[in-house]
Amino acid sequence: MAEHGGRDARMRDAEARVVGTVEFVLDVRVEGMVHAQAVRSPYPHAVIRAVRTDDALKVPGVLHVLTGAELEADPSVDPYFGSPRPDQPVVAIGKARYAGDPVAIVIAETTAAAAEAVPLVDVEYSELPYVVDALDAARPGAPVLHEAWPDNNCGSWRLRHGDCDRAMAEADRVYSGTYHSPSASHVPMEPMVCLAQWHGDRLDVQTSAQAPHAVREALERMFGLAEGAVRVRTLNLGGAYGAKTQVKIEPMVACAARAVGRPVRMELARDEMFQTTAKHAATVQLSTGVRHDGTIVARRVSVAYNAGAYALSSPGASGQGLTRANGPYTIPNVSIDCVATYTNTVPTCPFRGAMTSQLAFAYESQLDEIAADLGMDPLALRRKNLLRDGDVYPTGEQMHDLHYDAVLDDLEHAIGWDRPPEAAPPGKARGKGLAIMLKNTLTPSRSQARLRLRADGRVDVHSSSVEMGQGASATVLQLAADHLGISADRLVRGFPDTDVTPYDTTTSSSRTTYAMGLALQRAATDLKAHLRTLAARHWHVDPQDVTVGGGSVARRQEPGADMAWEELLSAADLAELVGEGTFAADFGLLLMDDPHDVHGPVTVHWHQGGAAAEVEVDLETGRIEVLRMHANCYAGRVVSPHRVRQQNQGCAVFGLGPTLFEELLYQDGTVSNPNLSDYMIPSILDVPEVITSSALESDDPRAELHGVGEMALPAVSPAVANAVFAATGIRLTELPLGPESVLRALDERRRNDDQEGTTR
Template structure:
């Protein structure tokens, strides 16, 4: 029945890199860099086996409908079709999910979003599979979709006011439940201080953030190969192999040892690969047909094949003394989770617990909701609940500064969190929190010159819309913070296997983890840590797979911290054993020996590792955890929720063509505390990339939804910044060690994605004098027509 497991073309190999060396703190070269630059790196979409079939997915055209019947007969009749599957063919659990198992592997009776998978086809050729899928007859009873988070929860809509307390003008109808337990995924409350505070100066604002997409370039792709033991090998581009494995096993009704995953080449992730896409589907088709099955979405399908960033509507009320001391913040935050829960509970957790920004406020009242609707499912994306709220709280700080007649940076510094401050969760910030320094350093940087006489430096670029007419410049600041790692009591660990041996006369370390390399450079960091800890230049990074224990997710800016911590700990264990051996050989105490440059060294001693190890390999595998966090109190939101915070600040300088509403971001400056830059060049890359993604949300990136339907599922109309949209950057990296973290490091990737957009928005407001409460800002918002 099943074919023997073989290795497909495009499966990952071990990485060693170009032979350049470098330990912790150096700009060590990426081991996969040359391959990627030369176009030789195999991504998930490059996987290939001679006898493989192609799988395709039939998706719902409706955002909300009951399935009366499915007739797969016409599809099966197409020559070259090998299998057509529906939910009846899912042998195990029919639903899956990261936090709540509520999402069908294939639709069961009801579809809840446009693009929900309904049926699968495997065929000899992808065109045949697509043709056959189009012939499946699905009889839908189309229902009216619920497309607004507050409507879904039966909550009142806000009056659009910006200068006083919002009035409830109408109570919306309470929607029918999209899920049996109702449409509320999570309601997080933070209650702190006086429940009815008053203040000299009060600023109220309502804000809206559109739906951003991760827009990774490598579409969802993988290859499932049936194995002789009745199990399956899955090569897939993903972010967390073991959480995939858990969900796949449940759906297939197989044991973990029967479902073996290997990370295929990943072309970007940004949270969009945390949820399953084609994983179970390809396995189902492979097990049914006994043939390898490849699935690779095209760009349009990719927009329906992964979760997006939650759109948010937010209402904030800030109260302060006339001197500018924050007295209270009240906030109501609504995240539209779309049809299925995905990461919504955790997004609500972040949005709520960090929802007022890195400021000290004695009285806080936050309600943060995640709702089910019939919009596309939303889940993880870089910044994870903090991106949305930062637009609101930083806009509020600017509005408050204006109301007080105070400089916006001054107001922020006056209220900034510092080490020893209490966050709104009551958690004491127990490592450096240099919010003031980040802002002051930005302020001290010189401002850019006026734009040169070159279209490429004007709003509109080479489209030749202005030669300076209507252009005004604005400067804006924003600061943000973000938790690093998984929070609220999650057992957040990683596993590392490290082996030291002599290969061909050369000491060689092999690092084996399941931590997904998604482009961020973790493979480089793994090598650097091994070089530093073991004094060995040649470090091989083994393919990422489930043959080793879980590394946790490549999310939450956590892998350098957690998997880096695991690799460091495993190296230390290996080193201890090697030094013990060396102590036996030399008669010196191990405590007087260390590893350096491929040798055991001590005072007047240099013993090559080859002589210590001979033909033996020293290998250690261990799990490593960061210090535990705890669940927050459900009524007050108080608790030690987060293990670490990352802080960054941006200054944006923007030229706006106020007459046409076009924008040119002239310069982005960023300051960020990274604790310790393990690879400074990679840190700069993360800051540049995060900044660009935040800028994109501020001025162009949005999945437009109308009546639950996606209007722009292509890179023709879902726009991401080009080189003419993303300006040069000034970056200053601070390294204040977090005493709780390996090497003192802080997660880097998300913070700059959070503070970037609000700074751009502030600069556009400064240039135009408009309130601008919605992102992305469109030309119409600026021109008023």
């Protein structure tokens, strides 16, 4: 197994990306457009007694102030949205549930007028007790956010496999620990932006969304419209990382446009982005039972995810976490509980490596602790317990197409595992660490593709996959060209438009290359079948005697007697010919009958990847410097080697943020660092001097395509933490691994060493 396949096709918008002329919804303007800004609650939990708008309406240019009471009184709109749990109001109705919760929308002729009016909206609040920690929110007597869920439960899942209690009792050693990952912000460079306008009973929305059809469906439900009455379009996205999945600001903008009868545009400021979506904070309690030889015999996991104030994806996402909590290891006895809990904090949604990074930090950190205690090499301990083809996963499914041995081989070679780090300068220490991960992709899901052959021989590629910097558009074109057997120069692809491009569940969960790739393959097969039938009629031969490829049809029995596709359409007097293709899985986690008895296949395939790091720790300041990083993934078949390398390296750099310094901080229930001065993201100065990557491929040319956008990311934090452990002997169990945490751990170790010396 090696990195060997695929080819790099030039991205059509490469020059536009370099000079900054790519198209974004952020740049769209329409005639008659007005602007909306949200009035947001300053309190994490409060009853809304009254909303007085008189002063705001006196500001020149202000057209309307939309309130929750107005929406609640309107029988033609359902003011709540969310899938699968519609618990989020367009603007707060009755009470605000987090600091930053929209409580009204000011609509004005200019952004300046809207901004002037926002602080003049007089909202009368009665503060309520609040809770920001998921464990506290789950305790009896905690403040209740939603009366329909008085225990604050936003999704709970349970998995049992084997006899965990007995195996733990019989294990030679049991290791237990608690690992915490805080909330973080996605920080896409392009903020959320949406423009909506009504044309009678038809709604047209342009938005920066990862799932345009999900937005369409949500707005159709909200306004009681027939399917297709809402048109949703998007252009390039300036990053997303999960922040723009499903539905976010579109209901506010659509309701505002309906209220004033004008096109309405809303663009979130940077602090509003911090107040709109966040990563799930998670506390993972992990116990692992092992034999003296390092064989893992049992694992017990309890995961508490912080859902924030509204459900968004948490009811299902917590279940996805459950299925990944075992890690990439063969463990015969497993007990896993996952729960997402409402708190008075920013609502949470998928964050690159969704629900998995928090788990990998726990189980990969603990594995190195076990290895140290047993006197084993951490790499050898992993190899001893790896999941391999034919093993049974705790869900009960038999695993296949697993390549963790190759993943570890690659990490071992890339980081020079068999060689000690170079000697560190005085006052510093160096160490190496590695980690691997396991992640399923969203299942069930559906992707449809349409290929329309024009009379001039060009082919329209209709796909709702969203380009957000990851190269989805280039991949779609490359796959379509390969399946049709023609040059990509003959292909035409526009942006997702729900009036034109067929259904796609979402561009997330690293599913696009696989799911849309299969849909495109089937659409190409369908189009070629139509061409074969059409040619057979034209030549009065059996369709089996016709070959299709390279932009032409030919008769098997008459070499050289071929006809270009456009000639065939002209001969048949057809303006176009269309091929349709669909990928759809009819199983998966969300289709299971009982979330407290998870059993059966949960994913179309398992994502596999890893990371290895060499670090230098300053023992005086506590600063960690990552000197070298290698990121890898199993890709099945590589479409574009260059883009895979970019994704892996992007995972490495992106992952350094939550590893070393990213954390959404709360003070008195309010985010205290909602800006890029106080909230730090990696810069070029944080990138290791040596950063490499690998995409491992199957030797089978028919192997499945695997998404690669997140495969290395969950392994970054534990790889760095394990390298710090190797360098210093300190185990950090909370992210980020900041200097203060390092110094506290070093001081604690010194005190323990002193006490042991005194005891002796």
